[in-house]
Amino acid sequence: MLGARCLLRALRSCSSAPCPRPKPPARLSVRDALRVQSPSGERVTVQGWVRSVRSQKEVLFLHVNDGSSLESLQIVADSNLESRELDFGCSVEIQGQLVKSPYKRQNVELKAEKIEVVGTCDPKDFPLKYKDRPPLEYLRQFPHLRCRTNALGSILRVRSEATAAIHSFFKDNGFVHIHTPIITSNDCEGAGELFQVEPSSKIKVPEENFFDVPAFLTVSGQLHLEVMSGSWRGSSSPSQRWFSPAVPRMLRSATNSLLLAKSISYTEAMEILKQASQNFTFTPEWGVDLYTEHEKYLVEHCGNIPVFVINYPLSLKPFYMRDNEDGPQHTVAAVDLLVPGVGELFGGSLREERYHFLEQRLARSGLTEAYQWYLDLRRFGSVPHGGFGMGFERYLQCILGIDNIKDVIPFPRFTHSCIL
Amino acid sequence: MLGARCLLRALRSCSSAPCPRPKPPARLSVRDALRVQSPSGERVTVQGWVRSVRSQKEVLFLHVNDGSSLESLQIVADSNLESRELDFGCSVEIQGQLVKSPYKRQNVELKAEKIEVVGTCDPKDFPLKYKDRPPLEYLRQFPHLRCRTNALGSILRVRSEATAAIHSFFKDNGFVHIHTPIITSNDCEGAGELFQVEPSSKIKVPEENFFDVPAFLTVSGQLHLEVMSGSWRGSSSPSQRWFSPAVPRMLRSATNSLLLAKSISYTEAMEILKQASQNFTFTPEWGVDLYTEHEKYLVEHCGNIPVFVINYPLSLKPFYMRDNEDGPQHTVAAVDLLVPGVGELFGGSLREERYHFLEQRLARSGLTEAYQWYLDLRRFGSVPHGGFGMGFERYLQCILGIDNIKDVIPFPRFTHSCIL
Numbered sequence: 001m002l003g004a005r006c007l008l009r010a011l012r013s014c015s016s017a018p019c020p021r022p023k024p025p026a027r028l029s030v031r032d033a034l035r036v037q038s039p040s041g042e043r044v045t046v047q048g049w050v051r052s053v054r055s056q057k058e059v060l061f062l063h064v065n066d067g068s069s070l071e072s073l074q075i076v077a078d079s080n081l082e083s084r085e086l087d088f089g090c091s092v093e094i095q096g097q098l099v100k101s102p103y104k105r106q107n108v109e110l111k112a113e114k115i116e117v118v119g120t121c122d123p124k125d126f127p128l129k130y131k132d133r134p135p136l137e138y139l140r141q142f143p144h145l146r147c148r149t150n151a152l153g154s155i156l157r158v159r160s161e162a163t164a165a166i167h168s169f170f171k172d173n174g175f176v177h178i179h180t181p182i183i184t185s186n187d188c189e190g191a192g193e194l195f196q197v198e199p200s201s202k203i204k205v206p207e208e209n210f211f212d213v214p215a216f217l218t219v220s221g222q223l224h225l226e227v228m229s230g231s232w233r234g235s236s237s238p239s240q241r242w243f244s245p246a247v248p249r250m251l252r253s254a255t256n257s258l259l260l261a262k263s264i265s266y267t268e269a270m271e272i273l274k275q276a277s278q279n280f281t282f283t284p285e286w287g288v289d290l291y292t293e294h295e296k297y298l299v300e301h302c303g304n305i306p307v308f309v310i311n312y313p314l315s316l317k318p319f320y321m322r323d324n325e326d327g328p329q330h331t332v333a334a335v336d337l338l339v340p341g342v343g344e345l346f347g348g349s350l351r352e353e354r355y356h357f358l359e360q361r362l363a364r365s366g367l368t369e370a371y372q373w374y375l376d377l378r379r380f381g382s383v384p385h386g387g388f389g390m391g392f393e394r395y396l397q398c399i400l401g402i403d404n405i406k407d408v409i410p411f412p413r414f415t416h417s418c419i420l
Numbered sequence: 421m422l423g424a425r426c427l428l429r430a431l432r433s434c435s436s437a438p439c440p441r442p443k444p445p446a447r448l449s450v451r452d453a454l455r456v457q458s459p460s461g462e463r464v465t466v467q468g469w470v471r472s473v474r475s476q477k478e479v480l481f482l483h484v485n486d487g488s489s490l491e492s493l494q495i496v497a498d499s500n501l502e503s504r505e506l507d508f509g510c511s512v513e514i515q516g517q518l519v520k521s522p523y524k525r526q527n528v529e530l531k532a533e534k535i536e537v538v539g540t541c542d543p544k545d546f547p548l549k550y551k552d553r554p555p556l557e558y559l560r561q562f563p564h565l566r567c568r569t570n571a572l573g574s575i576l577r578v579r580s581e582a583t584a585a586i587h588s589f590f591k592d593n594g595f596v597h598i599h600t601p602i603i604t605s606n607d608c609e610g611a612g613e614l615f616q617v618e619p620s621s622k623i624k625v626p627e628e629n630f631f632d633v634p635a636f637l638t639v640s641g642q643l644h645l646e647v648m649s650g651s652w653r654g655s656s657s658p659s660q661r662w663f664s665p666a667v668p669r670m671l672r673s674a675t676n677s678l679l680l681a682k683s684i685s686y687t688e689a690m691e692i693l694k695q696a697s698q699n700f701t702f703t704p705e706w707g708v709d710l711y712t713e714h715e716k717y718l719v720e721h722c723g724n725i726p727v728f729v730i731n732y733p734l735s736l737k738p739f740y741m742r743d744n745e746d747g748p749q750h751t752v753a754a755v756d757l758l759v760p761g762v763g764e765l766f767g768g769s770l771r772e773e774r775y776h777f778l779e780q781r782l783a784r785s786g787l788t789e790a791y792q793w794y795l796d797l798r799r800f801g802s803v804p805h806g807g808f809g810m811g812f813e814r815y816l817q818c819i820l821g822i823d824n825i826k827d828v829i830p831f832p833r834f835t836h837s838c839i840l
Binding site: 047049050068089090091118119120121122125126143144145147156157159160163164167171174176177178179180181182183184185186193194195196197198199200210211212213214215216217223224227228353373374376377378379380381382383384409410411413415416417418419420 | 467469470488509510511538539540541542545546563564565567576577579580583584587591594596597598599600601602603604605606613614615616617618619620630631632633634635636637643644647648773793794796797798799800801802803804829830831833835836837838839840
């Protein structure tokens with residue numbers, strides 16, 4: 001009997017004949033509601049946060065946003081639907097009819113039949129006021145609330161899309177995605193400015209190292225990626241040709257726009273800086289690193305386009321970059337990409353794949369013992385290879401024109417601040 | 421004049437007439453070489469690692485693999501191309517002609533004209549022997565070399581594909597990808613078993629906290645994701661209906677296979693365990709957590725299919741899970757998914773969106789002050805919501821049938837071990 005009744009009910013809901021009971025109104029996102037071309041009184045339910053309340057004598061206007069769209073949906077209600085709790089910032093569920101809007105600003109509005117306040121919000125205490133657009137710096141105080149603003153919501157959506165686009169590019173080009181470790185016993189750059197990781201005092205054995213060795217937060221997964229890499233360099237001469245096609249292709253694919261770029265050597269860059277009429281805080285000199293002021297000048301000098309700088313002095317770069325064997329001005333096959341506004345967007349290098357070159361460089365740095373495993377990669381079937389790393393947050397700053405890196409990171413951490 | 425010569429050269433290389441100089445042989449990956457259906461002596465270059473050397477009187481056989489395929493390419497060479505350095509594990513570049521292979525095992529082989537050893541490898545020192553298949557446990561000693569084996573190479577490729585598939589699923593369903601912080605000042609589960617993060621002694625100011633507060637490696641990004649979430653629950657009753665469609669859909673999409681699953685409540689699970697003929701180390705009792713032995717039994721009892729267990733005792737779960745208000749046997753709207761072989765694959769819950777419920781739970785745990793920001797999310801337009809987290813490594817173990825979790829992680833870290 002139960003089976004037959006179920007079947008009957010199923011058949012009923014499939015047929016186009018009117019149902020004995022009224023259908024519950026369809027639930028629409030604000031985006032989908034705004035997309036309805038010719039609204040003709042469809043009964044729908046919309047949920048979202050109230051972004052404005054305007055109360056007139058007989059009519060109540062609300063704007064409701066649920067995060068699905070930058071635009072809000074206008075709600076028009078009889079003023080008897082107003083309640084004390086219905087205020088700016090609260091969350092609501094509204095049933096009503098989608099109708100054509102008489103106002104020019106929007107095509108559709110929702111004629112409310114029922115307004116339920118789901119979660120209240122006291123606008124006196126709520127630090128966001130939608131009417132003014134608070135500066136990003138003000139919003140940074142409220143990392144748990146700032147994503148409700150259009151500004152942060154948009155930035156984080158672009159961040160999500162950019163992540164996906166970059167991953168797609170590499171996947172489509174046959175790369176394998178490797179998760180590199182966060183905790184490491186290596187000090188990759190030899191700089192020693194690391195965060196150490198230890199069991200908190202609540203864990204039983206605080207005297208000994210949990211990992212038997214000191215462990216740090218990693219500053220780069222590049223050496224780990226080298227372990228995994230079976231990649232071969234296409235060209236046999238370590239030069240700008242190697243990087244020049246791959247990187248703009250990646251960036252172009254991710255940003256969907258053409259990237260013009262110029263390529264100069266570090267030596268050429270120094271010549272340009274020396275001839276500059278500008279006075280620098282740090283005097284440009286061959287063998288000295290490029291400072292922000294230099295990077296800025298170079299980008300401007302080249303016409304405010306991205307600039308690849310290649311072949312840096314060996315003495316400036318870590319042990320793993322490939323020796324160019326180019327005489328008195330001794331350089332390595334390194335590359336940095338400088339971009340307008342942001343400076344260094346990424347760095348890369350060909351790697352020293354020759355055992356004896358690497359062995360000597362490690363010995364000179366006193367790192368031979370710590371990097372036996374890295375030498376092993378050259379002992380057992382070494383191959384020419386290289387790679388690059390991009391500062392993803394800098395890339396976002398670059399495409400979004402955001403001055404402060406803290407505004408493109410969902411939960412930024414910095415000196416004196418680890419909120420949440 | 422230069423322009424005309426360039427044009428001429430370009431036209432020449434476009435025409436099908438024979439070039440004055442021989443074209444350099446095309447570089448093919450091993451995969452692409454093996455895919456050639458009817459080889460007819462194309463001159464190609466292949467690069468890779470030597471996986472076997474078999475030297476006969478007049479002929480030399482090599483197998484070369486470059487990581488693009490599980491299969492190796494067979495190289496056939498005149499024995500005068502043999503050299504002392506040409507040994508198992510070395511990297512080579514080989515020029516020759518692709519021809520039909522007379523052997524059944526492969527369609528194509530490469531008749532070598534030139535063999536260059538790019539990177540040598542002394543097989544005496546090299547810990548991997550391709551002829552035997554070393555157990556995964558043996559390979560774990562060599563995290564920098566094990567990815568050259570077919571086993572680890574395949575596992576890490578599946579890991580990469582699974583990552584992409586899961587991200588695709590969420591992207592296609594309108595989710596936004598949020599990067600949650602690695603360093604946090606929260607102790608999310610209240611368990612206190614955390615790793616603390618502090619500047620290493622080399623940094624100047626060791627007396628004070630870098631972040632002004634104690635900072636830890638996070639154990640979960642779930643509370644941060646809650647901050648970002650503007651998601652609304654479809655159904656108004658917190659029940660299994662909420663999770664049951666979303667999770668199998670995600671797993672099905674990622675694994676591309678149908679996932680049968682059963683759903684029982686914690687209370688039902690306890691009844692099943694109490695009636696079991698098996699003796700458990702931990703006696704099953706309402707209010708006690710499910711141990712591995714229990715999870716195993718439940719999965720077997722339900723026919724070795726994934727089992728959702730819902731509605732756990734409030735006393736077992738953290739403060740943020742939603743109170744079911746269900747009388748003497750007080751439960752929260754939590755869910756765990758148990759799967760054959762692995763046990764708990766993921767956990768999730770509806771969140772306590774009601775301010776006063778949450779406030780009381782926090783007060784009882786003495787966490788009110790630390791979680792004011794979390795209470796804020798309920799003060800300012802709270803909405804019903806929930807979520808789940810999956811153990812990605814467990815998921816890989818599950819679909820690959822790998823016993824030890826260390827073998828699905830590129831660089832595993834555990835007690836007494838932080839290699840590389």
